[in-house]
Amino acid sequence: MSAVGTLDVGSRHDLRVGHSPDAPDEGDFQDDSKGAFGYVHSYESASRFDGPGLRVVLFVSGCLLRCSYCHNPDTWHLKDGTYISARQVIDRLSNFAPALRSLGGGLTISGGEVMVQLAFSERILAAAKEMGLHTAIETSGFLGDRADDEYLSNVDLVLLDIKSSDPETYRKVTGRELAPTLRFAERLAKIGKPVWVRFTLVPGLTDDPANVEGIARFVAPMKNVEWVEVQPFHQLGAFKWKALDLPYQHSNTFAPTPDLMKRVVEQFRQAGCHAR
Numbered sequence: 001m002s003a004v005g006t007l008d009v010g011s012r013h014d015l016r017v018g019h020s021p022d023a024p025d026e027g028d029f030q031d032d033s034k035g036a037f038g039y040v041h042s043y044e045s046a047s048r049f050d051g052p053g054l055r056v057v058l059f060v061s062g063c064l065l066r067c068s069y070c071h072n073p074d075t076w077h078l079k080d081g082t083y084i085s086a087r088q089v090i091d092r093l094s095n096f097a098p099a100l101r102s103l104g105g106g107l108t109i110s111g112g113e114v115m116v117q118l119a120f121s122e123r124i125l126a127a128a129k130e131m132g133l134h135t136a137i138e139t140s141g142f143l144g145d146r147a148d149d150e151y152l153s154n155v156d157l158v159l160l161d162i163k164s165s166d167p168e169t170y171r172k173v174t175g176r177e178l179a180p181t182l183r184f185a186e187r188l189a190k191i192g193k194p195v196w197v198r199f200t201l202v203p204g205l206t207d208d209p210a211n212v213e214g215i216a217r218f219v220a221p222m223k224n225v226e227w228v229e230v231q232p233f234h235q236l237g238a239f240k241w242k243a244l245d246l247p248y249q250h251s252n253t254f255a256p257t258p259d260l261m262k263r264v265v266e267q268f269r270q271a272g273c274h275a276r
């Protein structure tokens, strides 16, 4: 059992490692605490990019994907996160709640992958809803089958990362299968849950016009998808790969040029998506 620590304010760009050496492996994590405790990387108190309005963004630990361009590999393992109580998160969030409400914002839980710690994230999302806050999760959708309707009822917006439309490219990027993500997207469309699709544009990896087209055609008919956000690859996470002694494939990958960004956003728009 990991020692209970303190919730640290910080940034997604902070390197956090080895805070809970006794934590279980994220692959076979069983939440014995029913969500009363969980593992977190950090939180940001004022983001304007992770949902509407001003957001508190909580970065939880644990992810089963291994994206080759991941900006936060220090969120992959529960053992790198700090073990804290949900109560601590909820109390901290309540301090921000009046400001978040007045600025039309709320809480976003990102990671890592939020659905690795399903009960923990559900408890926090439900508490945020009780405070009258807008709630969002950012997810790859890979574990979407785990989220029951009750879970989704506490989520106002899903920021769904679709990393590729091509199963082979998806496997190359993440080490996992594409199908669960598409299945989750279809389920969200069926229940009319608001979604912002996020697509990370990595030159030489995800920028193939056919790959973009595949996502655009899949998403365009979905009335619940409010935005497609094209996010440019960057190198801000490269230092983490080095610090963790992980093989990084993108040392020589550049951020997409403005022309490439424009081409891809236009591709989504041409297909009928609201894209930015």
Ligand code: SF4
Residues within 6 Å of the ligand: 063, 064, 065, 066, 067, 069, 070, 071, 072, 073, 075, 111, 112, 113, 140
């Ligand atoms: S899903 Fe997100 S946190 Fe997980 S490896 Fe991919 S980019 Fe990193």
